[in-house]
Amino acid sequence: MIKTIGILGAGKVGVTLAQLARKAGYEVVIAGSGDPAKIALSIKVLAPGAHAVAKEEAALRGDIVILALPLSKYATIPKDALKGKLVIDSMNHWHEVDGPREDTIPEDITSSEHLQSFLPESRVVKALSHMGYHELHDHAKPKGSDGRKAIAIAGDIKEDTETVAHLVNTLGFDPLIIGVLKKGRQLEPGNPGFGASISREDLHLRTR
Amino acid sequence: MAAEGAKTTKEEKKILFGLDTFGDIPVDKDGKKFTHAAAIRQVVEEAILADKLGVDSIGVGEHHREDFSISSPETVLAGIATRTKNIKLATAVTVLSSDDPVRVFERFATLDALSNGRAQVILGRGSFTESFPLFGYDLRDYNELFEEKVELFHKLLDEKPVTWEGETRAALKDADVFPKTESGRLDVAIGVGGSPESVIRAARYGFQIVFAIIGGAPERFAPYVELYRHAAEDLGTPVLPIGVHSPGFIAETDEEAMEMAWSNFKTLWDAVGKSRGWPPYSYDQFKYEVAEGSLYVGSPETVAQKIVKTIKTLGAERFDMVYGGGNVPADVRLKMVELYGKEVIPRVRELLKES
Ligand SMILES: NC(=O)c1ccc[n+]([C@@H]2O[C@H](COP(=O)([O-])OP(=O)(O)OC[C@H]3O[C@@H](n4cnc5c(N)ncnc54)[C@H](OP(=O)(O)O)[C@@H]3O)[C@@H](O)[C@H]2O)c1
Numbered sequence: 277m278i279k280t281i282g283i284l285g286a287g288k289v290g291v292t293l294a295q296l297a298r299k300a301g302y303e304v305v306i307a308g309s310g311d312p313a314k315i316a317l318s319i320k321v322l323a324p325g326a327h328a329v330a331k332e333e334a335a336l337r338g339d340i341v342i343l344a345l346p347l348s349k350y351a352t353i354p355k356d357a358l359k360g361k362l363v364i365d366s367m368n369h370w371h372e373v374d375g376p377r378e379d380t381i382p383e384d385i386t387s388s389e390h391l392q393s394f395l396p397e398s399r400v401v402k403a404l405s406h407m408g409y410h411e412l413h414d415h416a417k418p419k420g421s422d423g424r425k426a427i428a429i430a431g432d433i434k435e436d437t438e439t440v441a442h443l444v445n446t447l448g449f450d451p452l453i454i455g456v457l458k459k460g461r462q463l464e465p466g467n468p469g470f471g472a473s474i475s476r477e478d479l480h481l482r483t484r
Numbered sequence: 485m486a487a488e489g490a491k492t493t494k495e496e497k498k499i500l501f502g503l504d505t506f507g508d509i510p511v512d513k514d515g516k517k518f519t520h521a522a523a524i525r526q527v528v529e530e531a532i533l534a535d536k537l538g539v540d541s542i543g544v545g546e547h548h549r550e551d552f553s554i555s556s557p558e559t560v561l562a563g564i565a566t567r568t569k570n571i572k573l574a575t576a577v578t579v580l581s582s583d584d585p586v587r588v589f590e591r592f593a594t595l596d597a598l599s600n601g602r603a604q605v606i607l608g609r610g611s612f613t614e615s616f617p618l619f620g621y622d623l624r625d626y627n628e629l630f631e632e633k634v635e636l637f638h639k640l641l642d643e644k645p646v647t648w649e650g651e652t653r654a655a656l657k658d659a660d661v662f663p664k665t666e667s668g669r670l671d672v673a674i675g676v677g678g679s680p681e682s683v684i685r686a687a688r689y690g691f692q693i694v695f696a697i698i699g700g701a702p703e704r705f706a707p708y709v710e711l712y713r714h715a716a717e718d719l720g721t722p723v724l725p726i727g728v729h730s731p732g733f734i735a736e737t738d739e740e741a742m743e744m745a746w747s748n749f750k751t752l753w754d755a756v757g758k759s760r761g762w763p764p765y766s767y768d769q770f771k772y773e774v775a776e777g778s779l780y781v782g783s784p785e786t787v788a789q790k791i792v793k794t795i796k797t798l799g800a801e802r803f804d805m806v807y808g809g810g811n812v813p814a815d816v817r818l819k820m821v822e823l824y825g826k827e828v829i830p831r832v833r834e835l836l837k838e839s
Contacts, residue, residue: 288678308681317718318680321711348624371760372613375623409678410700414777465761472763482763 278443279303282338284331284353285345286315288409289366293342293447294323296416300446305338307331309345309352332357340443342404343367347387348374350394359397362436364443366404367391368465388430388460401431401440402460411473416448426450426476428469428483430460450476454483499795499836501829502541502804503534503821504576504729507554508752510814517811523553526814528563530821535568537825543576543606543729543804548614551755558591565599573599576729576804577608577675577696581629582615584653585637586661592670593663601667606694607634608675609682628652631685634674638689641669675729676708683708687715694727694804697778702728702794709798727802728794731809732780734787734823735816745781746770748810780805784827791828792835803832 280303283290290306297304304326308315312328319328335341335357343353347367365388369377381390388402404412404427415425427449431437441451454462454469463469468482507527510518518526531542542564544557554560561573573595578588588605596603609630616623632650639646643664649655673692676682686693693712695705709726716723733745746767753765773779780787791803805824808817 286680291680315680317715318684318711321714322680322707372611373623373626408699410704413704414700467761468763470761470763471757473769 278339278439280305280337280339281443282334282336282341283307284334284341284343286318286328287344289404289412290342290344291318291322292409292413293344293366293404294319294326296412296447298323298325299416300448302446303327305329305334307334309349335361340364340439343391346370346373348380350380350391353395355395355398358395361398362439363395363398363400364404364440365391365400365402365460368405368470370465386458386461386464388457392457399431399433399436400457401429401436402457402463403427403429403431403440403444406463406469406471407473408471415473418448419445424448424450424475425473426452426479428463428472428479429453430455430457430463432456452476452479452483454480459483497801499800499833500540500572500727500802501824501832502543502572502574502802503530503539503824504543504545504574504804504806505530505554505808506545506547506552506576506806507560508552508808509811510808510817511811512814515813518814520553524560524563526817527554527560528567530808530818531564531571532567533818533821534825535571537822537829539571539821539825539829540802541572541574541604541804543574543604545576546579546610546615547612548618549612551752558595561595561603562598565595565602568599571602572604572671573602574604574673575606576806577606577610579610579615580607580633580637581609581626582619582621583633585633585640586656586659588637589640589661589670590663593661593665596665596667596670597663601665604671604673606673606675607637607691608696609677610675611677611698625652634685634689637672641672643668673727678704678708680708680711683712684715687712687719687721690716690721690724692724692727694729694802695798695800697728697730697794699773700777702730702778703797705798725801726798727804728798728800729804729806730778730780730794732787732805732807733809734780734782734784734807734820734828736783736823738782738786741782741786742774744812744816745774745779748812749779750810752810784823784831787824788828788831788835791832792839795832795836796839 281297283306286308294304316328332354335354340362342364392400417424427444437453444451462483546557557575632652645658645660674686735741750765774781
């Protein structure tokens with residue numbers, strides 16, 4: 277049972293996800309890179325009910341932890357606190373923020389696989405990465421709503437992808453499990469699933 | 485007529501209406517692209533017309549890529565300054581992180597002199613990053629660069645000798661910077677996207693905020709406006725008027741505007757998307773943005789209605805429409821400026837008065 281969601285990153289995506297998670301009734305602990313006092317006011321006003329905490333605490337307290345920080349900063353993730361946890365990777369390599377891809381990730385693997393090798397004792401699932409944050413905000417809708425959009429999920433362990441699918445559903449999107457972590461390539465910038473804010477059927481066609 | 489409208493409403497809460505452009509490349513009647521030089525002269529003509537029609541501000545962006553002609557906004561504004569009377573001369577935005585705060589101050593103080601106090605600096609991140617390698621900065625230092633340079637720039641605004649030390653540029657010891665402005669202080673605002681940290685930064689420095697709402701529903705920003713107010717109160721800085729900057733396309737009829745906006749926004753979006761790995765812009769996306777999102781597309785009446793809605797939802801006191809995105813025929817651009825000044829602005833004022 278997921279009760280508490282930890283979010284690392286209190287920027288555009290982190291805050292948007294905190295809003296959606298609060299709306300869905302989860303406890304939320306969210307952290308920026310530093311002192312929680314720095315983000316306390318933003319969180320209080322933008323995502324009422326969510327708690328601004330230090331990153332270690334967000335990692336420890338989350339039953340599931342979403343990574344929503346710039347990919348190139350991944351080495352600052354509190355790795356030990358994430359041991360044994362299911363971790364959602366919502367990060368993309370974004371040239372405008374991260375600089376050249378090869379400076380952060382080896383050429384031949386996906387960013388999520390690279391993250392998994394950095395977090396060998398956590399279970400990484402890629403999700404909530406392909407949709408822009410304002411679309412995440414605008415398009416979240418209750419299950420069964422007309423025109424509901426889909427979020428793709430990629431992960432190696434079936435049970436984990438199902439847990440994430442359930443979470444995605446409660447946050448307001450139709451989940452679509454597209455396969456193992458490696459399949460996350462389809463969701464990276466420059467690939468067909470990236471930027472997709474479309475229905476489950478359409479997303480399926482794009483990520484096959 | 486528009487100028488008259490502007491006068492009569494002066495006593496009420498004065499809402500400012502601006503036009504912003506990045507100096508996109510217009511086309512002529514045969515669809516042939518203007519040179520960069522001609523594109524710049526086109527913007528000057530448009531600004532002159534906007535000034536005549538009583539538009540409150542013209543903002544020009546800073547980009548360093550082929551699709552846009554303006555890389556040196558203050559120079560273009562200086563050209564506009566000497567041929568206009570009332571219009572405020574702004575940037576949209578000045579990429580301070582890859583610039584030098586002392587130079588930025590000097591250039592804007594100069595512009596302020598040429599325009600008799602009409603210069604306005606709008607600082608921001610901007611959504612392009614070509615300026616970083618071009619001027620020898622590392623993108624990964626972005627936050628440090630911006631943080632430090634805003635701090636120094638803020639100090640310079642007092643127009644007194646500055647002592648400052650940091651990591652990102654040479655230290656200053658009692659450095660006095662010229663020219664001084666006649667008003668004693670440059671007008672400065674900060675362009676903010678969806679980042680809460682930027683909202684708080686604006687409050688901390690006492691800068692006005694212009695929200696760049698370029699995708700999604702404007703309502704999404706209501707909590708950010710609230711955040712700004714809370715932050716300013718907590719920090720004891722003045723709560724200043726909020727502005728909004730969003731793209732639009734105005735033509736005589738909705739159909740005409742929709743058709744031209746779609747093809748031009750698609751050109752623009754897909755050109756940018758290619759380098760960022762976005763899929764092609766879809767008509768569904770476009771329709772959503774026009775109906776509920778942040779595109780102001782249609783006849784003057786349609787656009788006016790939508791602007792009113794945004795102004796009310798966010799309690800905004802300034803609305804800047806980005807016009808001419810894509811490769812829009814020069815006469816259509818000029819017409820758009822005219823429709824905005826002559827019809828949209830007076831109609832928005834009228835609608836706001838009615839309610
Ligand atoms: N923007 C989008 O539409 C979008 C959509 C999908 C996915 N993404 C991905 O989501 C991630 C976040 O993007 P964003 O647009 O939200 O960026 P953002 O607005 O710049 O926010 C990044 C946040 O990460 C924090 N951070 C940095 N290092 C951290 C650490 N070690 N632990 C906890 N927090 C840390 C930053 O805190 P400080 O301010 O204290 O440094 C900041 O709050 C990126 O990987 C991006 O590619 C973005």
